[in-house]
Amino acid sequence: MTGFTVSARDIYGVMPLLILAGTGLVVLLWDAFEKVPTRTPLFLTILGAIAAGAAAIINLGNTGRIFNGMILNDAFANYYAVLFSVGVVIAVLLAERYLKEEEVLVGEFSGLTLFSACGMVMLASGNDLIITFLGLETMSIAFYVLAGLFRRRRESNEAALKYFLLGAFSTGFFLYGIALMYGTFASTNLDTISKALENPTTAHAALTSPMFWMAAGMLLVGFSFKVAAFPFHQWAPDVYEGAPTVVSGFFSTAGKAGAFAALILIFNIALGPIALDPGAFTKMQTLLAILALASMFYGNITALSQMNIKRMLAYSSVAHAGYMLLGAAALNKEGSTSVTIYLSVYTLMQMGAFGVVALLEKESGRGLELNDYAGLGRRRPWLAFIMSIMMLSLTGIPPFGGFFAKYYVFAAAIRSGLTVYAVLGMIATLISVYFYLRVMVVMYFREPEEGTAGIAVSGSGTVAVVGGDTISAWTALALAAIGLLATGLFPIILTDVAKTFYAP
């Protein structure tokens, strides 16, 4: 065995990760030495995220593996790094005023957001189950703390505890899956696993052993927890409701994207050669598709009865995890491309929706009920307009990005033979129309009741609106809305990106 050396190519390849981690450390130190808290950490975070995104764009043309095949450095990994950087930038822009009003020190928020982004980058570039595990944990541990950021608020404590206990529990399953995968293939490297499945003899041995299926099942349980898919979604509504709103938005978009990137790398890319064995292929497809359908129906039907807007968005995120799982269930490169497209659009729309909620939230977590949104269309027309774009896009109505995202996912599912599941999925989408459009109906057609009117009244002096309007928050919302319109009107942006990934 040759000695292991680190070359310049390796270092350049992980540059986005190094920049994110480095900025995180600088931000924490800055915060520690600052006598009077300022907003500099947030500014540094945005700079760091932009730098990491730029480094990832430079690396976009790379192909191949670095660090002895442990880390992936290709268009896929770097595209996701860009996506996470965008997520961090939007989250920080939205957080600026929100955190100040809630009197949370911005240093912790900035540092933890950057460290969780490091974990996501590792997830998207992990070509070895060890890296995937480390990425998942780096991301999750930062998230547990972020959920409990309002440490004097009981809801926040509770959200952190629930997230932590269930997250750690799911880690156990995920790790058991890795161990059994290692036992089946005698390696944790995804390339080695892929090669073993291409070879008929080793593939047959693996696919007929119960150990392989237990491993796949355990990994799926772990991933289902992290992406909040049915039946392992129970933590999501509580955690999204209790955690700071901006942080909930970050969990449900970037966090989900990170976990899905790893899921795709393992199930669609590494286990891709499973398609050579039709029986096993169908079995795996059915497994994923059933999880997907259950998530869609459960998420959408439960969201119908939610009156708290954050809980509604949480259940809707369960349903969206279902749509993406259906794309992943295609178990081929088209499926993984469709999921990537979906995640890009979903990050913009879900983050935008949570951003509007954060702007309207009043102190100590009030102003989050659906009725509080009555009359918003008249009092805050622009905010209502942005919220409407997000809701229409989440529903999947053209001309917004959400429509094409759903189209690609269902198309990928149909082309890989999952027609029945795709049709059922579309029915689930129809259910979701009701609760997304209800938000718009409340905003535009219902007058505020006495006593709950406060939220829509801005600057009247009677009610303090926590989020308030700031340039940074509006920049973030405009970024998301324009992104959705652009991808909706010119879906070629998305397909082009996708094509560059998987050039033959």
Place this chain on the structure above:
Amino acid sequence: MAPLSHYLAVSAILFVIGTAGVLFRRNAIIVFMCVELMLNAVNLTLIAFSQFLGDQTGQILVFFVMTVAAAEAAVGLAIVIALFRNRQTVDIAKVNILKW
């Protein structure tokens, strides 16, 4: 030497005990200890595979798992302390402001 299946059986049993503990115990600290038990059960599986396959990857992974578990313990106990300060309880059945 005992065959591989014995090691796997022991770690599977430990894993199930840990899972049951997480599901049925109500004290946050004990639930957390059960999670640690699950992780250590997996460590045992990894070391057993590593030994029988003659490959070191599993043992290296175990080191990472132990490091991660330590980091997780630090964060987890901090969360429990923050909760205890606000609520004077670590009983997860009583932590129910949010609909569970």
